[in-house]
Amino acid sequence: xxxxxxxxxxxxxxxxxxxxxxxxxxxxxxxxxxxxxxxxxxxxxxxxxxxxxxxxxxxxxxxxxxxxxxxxxxxxxxxxxxxxxxxxxxxxxxxxxxxxxxxxxxxxxxxxxxxxxxxxxxxxxxxxxxxxxxxxxxxxxxxxxxxxxxxxxxxxxxxxxxxxxxxxxxxxxxxxxxxxxxxxxxxxxxxxxxxxxxxxxxxxxxxxxxxxxxxxxxxxxxxxxxxxxxxxxxxxxxxxxxxx
Amino acid sequence: xxxxxxxxxxxxxxxxxxxxxxxxxxxxxxxxxxxxxxxxxxxxxxxxxxxxxxxxxxxxxxxxxxxxxxxxxxxxxxxxxxxxxxxxxxxxxxxxxxxxxxxxxxxxxxxxxxxxxxxxxxxxxxxxxxxxxxxxxxxxxxxxxxxxxxxxxxxxxxxxxxxxxxxxxxxxxxxxxxxxxxxxxxxxxxxxxxxxxxxxxxxxxxxxxxxxxxxxxxxxxxxxxxxxxxxxxxxxxxxxxxxxxxxxxxxxxxxxxxxxxxxxxxxxxxxxxxxxxxxx
Numbered sequence: 001x002x003x004x005x006x007x008x009x010x011x012x013x014x015x016x017x018x019x020x021x022x023x024x025x026x027x028x029x030x031x032x033x034x035x036x037x038x039x040x041x042x043x044x045x046x047x048x049x050x051x052x053x054x055x056x057x058x059x060x061x062x063x064x065x066x067x068x069x070x071x072x073x074x075x076x077x078x079x080x081x082x083x084x085x086x087x088x089x090x091x092x093x094x095x096x097x098x099x100x101x102x103x104x105x106x107x108x109x110x111x112x113x114x115x116x117x118x119x120x121x122x123x124x125x126x127x128x129x130x131x132x133x134x135x136x137x138x139x140x141x142x143x144x145x146x147x148x149x150x151x152x153x154x155x156x157x158x159x160x161x162x163x164x165x166x167x168x169x170x171x172x173x174x175x176x177x178x179x180x181x182x183x184x185x186x187x188x189x190x191x192x193x194x195x196x197x198x199x200x201x202x203x204x205x206x207x208x209x210x211x212x213x214x215x216x217x218x219x220x221x222x223x224x225x226x227x228x229x230x231x232x233x234x235x236x237x238x239x240x241x242x243x244x
Numbered sequence: 245x246x247x248x249x250x251x252x253x254x255x256x257x258x259x260x261x262x263x264x265x266x267x268x269x270x271x272x273x274x275x276x277x278x279x280x281x282x283x284x285x286x287x288x289x290x291x292x293x294x295x296x297x298x299x300x301x302x303x304x305x306x307x308x309x310x311x312x313x314x315x316x317x318x319x320x321x322x323x324x325x326x327x328x329x330x331x332x333x334x335x336x337x338x339x340x341x342x343x344x345x346x347x348x349x350x351x352x353x354x355x356x357x358x359x360x361x362x363x364x365x366x367x368x369x370x371x372x373x374x375x376x377x378x379x380x381x382x383x384x385x386x387x388x389x390x391x392x393x394x395x396x397x398x399x400x401x402x403x404x405x406x407x408x409x410x411x412x413x414x415x416x417x418x419x420x421x422x423x424x425x426x427x428x429x430x431x432x433x434x435x436x437x438x439x440x441x442x443x444x445x446x447x448x449x450x451x452x453x454x455x456x457x458x459x460x461x462x463x464x465x466x467x468x469x470x471x472x473x474x475x476x477x478x479x480x481x482x483x484x485x486x487x488x489x490x491x492x493x494x495x496x497x498x499x500x501x502x503x504x505x506x507x508x509x510x511x512x513x514x515x516x517x518x519x520x521x522x523x524x
Contacts, residue, residue, distance in 0.1 A: 003511075004281040014508050089484070194445045194480070201425045201448060202440030208429065209438050222433060224426040226418045 035078050045083040048072055052092065062099070065092050069185075070103040077107065077156050077183050084185045091189030097150050100187060104154045150187040200232050272500060276326045279507055283514040285463035287331040287454075288324060291477050292317065294469030294494030301494075307348040312496035314359055318369055321409065323503060325373040330407055331459040335477045337413035339382060353386070356413065357393040364397040374406030380453040381415035408459055417479040424451035424480075454481055462486045464510055468495040468502075487513060 003011075033039070050068055052061040069086055076084045086093060093100055208222050249257070292313055299309030317334060324332050336356070342349060364370050364377055379394045386394070428448045432440055449455060454462075462481040467474070470492040474482065482488060487510055493502050 004278060006278045007282050007511075010278065011508060011512070014505065194448075197421065197425065198443055198445050198448055201428055201443045204425070205429045205432055205438070205440040205443065208433075222426065222429050224422055224429070226416075226422040229422050229425060230418070 035075060039079070042080050044081070045085065046072075046076060046081050047085040047087060050086065050088040050093070052088070052090070058092075062092055062096050066096065066099050066103050069093065069100055069187075070106065073104060073154065073183060073185055074107050077154065080156060080181070082156075082181060082183065084183060085188060086185065087188045087192075089190045091191060093187045094150060094189045094191075097187065100150070100185075101152060104152050104185065108154055149192050152185040152187070153182045154185070156181040156183050196233065200229065203232070204229075272323075273326065275500070275504075276323065279504070279511075280327050282511045284327045284329055284507065285510055286329065286460045287333070287462050288329055288464040288466065289333040289335070289462055289478055289481070290317075290320065290495075290498075291335045291465070291467040291475065292495040293467055293471055295496060297469060298494035298496045307351045309496060310352060310355060314355060316496050316498055318363065320498060320503065321375075322369060322373075323500065325369075325375065325407055327507070328407075331410065331454075332408070333380075333410040333412060333454060333459065333462075333478065335412050335415065335475075337381075337415070338476065339385065339414045339416045339419060340476075341414065342385065353390050356386075357390050360397040360411070361393050361400070364400040370401050370404065370409065374404040375401065375409050376404040376407070376457075377401045378408065378410045378457040380410050380412045380420075380457070382419055383414075385414050408457060410454060410457060410459060412453075412477070415477070417474075417476040420453055421448075421480055423453075424448050427451040449480070452480060454478070464506060465489065466491060466506060468493055468498050 048068065050065050052065070056064070065088060072086070073084060075081075204222075204224065208220075212220050295309035295313035296306030297309070298312060299306050321332055337352060341352075360377070360379070362368065369375070370377055377397050377400075379398065383391055383394065425448055428443050428451050429440075431447070431451075432438075432443050435442065437443075461483065462478060463486060465474075465478065465482050465486050465488045467477075467489070468491050470490065472490045487506075489506050489509075491498065491502050491506075
């Protein structure tokens with residue numbers, strides 16, 4: 001049923017009012033402080049939700065998302081945000097994880113000119129395959145693999161000495177009393193959400209059946225607490241949970 | 245001001261206001277019926293935040309704001325029912341709210357005990373509009389008297405089927421999702437599905453408390469008081485298609501002026517989607 005003409009009129013007036021309000025807000029908006037301005041509070045964890053458009057090809061969307069990732073990661077490093085989660089529903093960034101790591105590497109390359117060099121053996125293995133949260137057991141390792149969350153780490157700008165997997169230590173020129181810190185980037189998609197919870201439920205079922213069979217408790221009623229489920233889903237992301 | 249005037253003057257003021265109040269009510273009803281000619285949400289959720297700050301802004305104690313908040317709930321619920329919105333879900337009390345001062349928690353429990361039964365009685369709002377009341381959450385945490393009152397109110401409205409009011413108390417999404425996962429696993433075990441192949445997003449969603457009481461997917465989520473977070477309210481249900489509105493008004497002040505833009509934006513969204521599907 002088409003809308004009544006009075007409803008159309010109300011919508012028209014509403015659009016006019018909202019447009020006027022938006023213009024007034026733009027005119028009266030103060031300039032945002034620069035990136036490296038002092039801030040009393042900085043979020044520990046920022047999440048960016050990227051939405052593509054059907055008007056563009058998939059390659060154009062991928063390029064645009066990677067550019068968003070690169071810029072946002074750069075800003076986070078500058079401001080001191082410790083954790084960045086980048087989400088896109090269809091998993092565009094998950095599928096082009098090589099491109100994502102390349103973007104992050106480019107950020108570190110841009111910082112090279114700011115540092116003096118000194119050789120040091122790396123304390124941690126080089127970045128290789130997309131890292132998955134540390135697993136507590138074979139079951140949680142399998143579960144985390146199906147969470148489809150990719151983890152990348154890059155040093156916060158000016159906050160720690162540079163490390164590369166060719167073992168070169170660089171000392172920042174400007175601030176010798178700098179803090180140690182990494183920007184952790186999680187790349188997630190829809191698969192990391194509700195499907196992951198369904199996957200966790202299946203794992204819990206199998207684990208219960210196994211344990212029940214082992215101790216002969218066929219009539220044991222399955223019980224689950226919020227903390228158990230939380231540990232299964234977020235156990236590898238403890239730092240994220242703490243900071244959220 | 246009203247407490248300073250003598251009663252004859254008060255009566256005169258009320259008499260003068262009568263036609264204006266009547267006209268305002270009629271205009272409200274007219275506006276709602278015009279809006280109802282377009283698409284309306286099937287399921288809307290309100291996170292009723294800001295009662296205490298509202299009370300403190302008026303110089304009262306924080307806990308006194310909950311009474312005003314309850315009156316606003318009835319007012320907004322009536323607006324929704326006039327628009328023929330099928331399901332209204334409200335966040336009345338979080339599991340974490342038990343950490344608030346004992347006085348405040350006791351006042352809220354007392355209010356729950358009396359008001360729920362009051363609105364379910366014959367002639368009152370739920371009865372007039374045929375609304376079924378469901379109280380969702382971890383009831384075992386509530387005092388026994390409140391649990392009895394809830395069961396009584398739910399029983400009184402059990403035959404109503406025109407609309408549904410879900411009152412979440414005490415509630416948290418973590419608890420709801422955990423319970424849903426637990427139920428899905430138990431169901432699979434009962435059906436001898438030992439590898440979990442029948443456990444999907446859909447089977448877990450069917451075990452959520454809003455699904456179990458027959459509420460459709462959530463179309464609109466409104467949080468008042470300017471706070472921009474979900475605070476563990478309906479985090480599963482706030483899915484890809486839910487419009488989320490963060491309104492600056494405190495809940496006791498929430499009214500038609502804040503609600504109309506929410507409805508208009510919902511209608512724009514639906515028309516846009518209909519236009520897009522027609523052009524495909």
